[in-house]
Amino acid sequence: MELKQAYARCEAVAAHHSKTFYRAFSLLPLHDRRAIWAIYAFCRRVDDIVDEGAHPKEQLQQFEAEWKSFLAGDEHDDFMWVALRDVFSRYEMDVEPFWHMIEGQTMDLTVHRYETFSQLLRYCYCVASTVGLMLLPILAPNHRNELKESAIALGEAMQLTNILRDVGEDMERGRIYLPREWMKLYGVSEQQLAYGEVTNAFIHLWEQIAEEAEKRYALAGQTFSLYPLSARLAVKGAATMYRSILQVVREQRYDVFTKRAFVSAERKQVLLQQIGGESVEVG
Template identity: 40%
Template sequence: MIQTNLKFEQHRADFDYCQSITKQSSNAFYTAFSKLPQTRAWSIYAVYAFCRTADDLVDIHHDIAGLVALRRSLTDFAAGHIPNHPMWRALAVVFETYDMNIDAFFDMLSGQEQDANFTQPTTQRELERYCYYVAGSVGLMILPMLATNHQTITQPAIHLGIAMQLTNILRDIGEDYQHGRIYLPTECLHHYQLQSTALGAHTPSTHFIELWEHEAQIAMTNYESALTMLPTIDPVARPSLLAATALYRELLIVAREQQYPVLTQRVFLTTNRKTQVLQQVATTIQALTIH
């Protein structure tokens, strides 16, 4: 363990770089995983930095050439040639320390490539397949930092990623529509008698709420499935996993309480609401420990 910690300390600046990206980009993600033991937390920051880099190339910079270059760098990394960059140097330490799955990293890039060449999904299955590539894959990436026996719980980890991505989609419907993207499947829109233009409305219709709740229930089912892995998660990592799950899941509850404002604004958790959720998580963890 001393030798392992030394590797991380030698690359402190690289991990600080990844930590700053995580903290600036996702408060909920950072809040959940920052309480892990140092090497586990730093490792997750390195993974997050990779994912954020890929995501920003598509969503912010619209840099397809940059995405191609990132895949090329990942191919080099997989072959043992570490690019001279803080993120890659940090990831090299992570791969030396944990039983990482490089295929999940390639899958994540495939998801970003789908976004770069976006087409609206036709079926729910297509939507959830997309959710795997951009987020279920991330669950597989961070799983080795959460569970020693992670090979036995890959499916629940995928379900967690899918649930979180569906949550992101449900909170960003209006914003995505304004950017020309509709992630809700065409078959679902037809089933609930909605035209795509309904996503540009200022107030949600009854049919829209029914569709939103349909997708929210699928997300909740995936959250419940994900939590079946909790007993296999290392005890030291259970609070972080439960916090991440609870914070994301709470977004759906808040959207419902606020009468579905997602067509015109992004739902978020107030500081007080986050505190309440984390207090509930602490109580749950304490009860699990006692029993």
């Protein structure tokens, strides 16, 4: 497959599955944004195997085998591997977060409850912070070490936001990411979650986790200035738009069972203007 076509396929995956992510990084220079789409395609592929695969365990094992083959230098015609090969030739990529991403997705096959918040954070690191670490060689190659901690914090914040937004959807998949120790502390039962009850206890629990997410958004924001300008706007834009999901949930009276919180196009436009982004149409 031609490299240009491979990148186009990766871009289509990003544009289809995450408009927020796609828009946030669309203003990067050509080679950089292409690299972003390739990495997104990798993460999307492994995530879809777990969430939608007919035989996820076997498919994940096959994916891991392909990844090992890729690292060994073997050529693959699949568009994702073709694009990723070019990324690895252009940038000083670290393979560790890719491995941890696979680890996190494997956890979703076997772990459906988390006893403690620290255990939940490990999961957040594997499935989300790893993305930020994958992107650092592209977005800020000269400040990778200084930005590592904040990239991890931002990933944790964004995944906690996902968890707080998707409580109902996760329940339908048989998964509860809200830590049991905090559910017990606030008096929230699994039965209440199954019934979709938005009680005061649930709101307090939700806000406790939201506070942890907010702390991490704030920590990540302290180092945004280390990113080159184009990358800075992209990262800050993604963080700002994701963080605003928390406020949307509040405006929807914490109904994360029958409603899906999303940031409207108009709101995205305002947020982009506030952070100094270009006035572009967003969807």
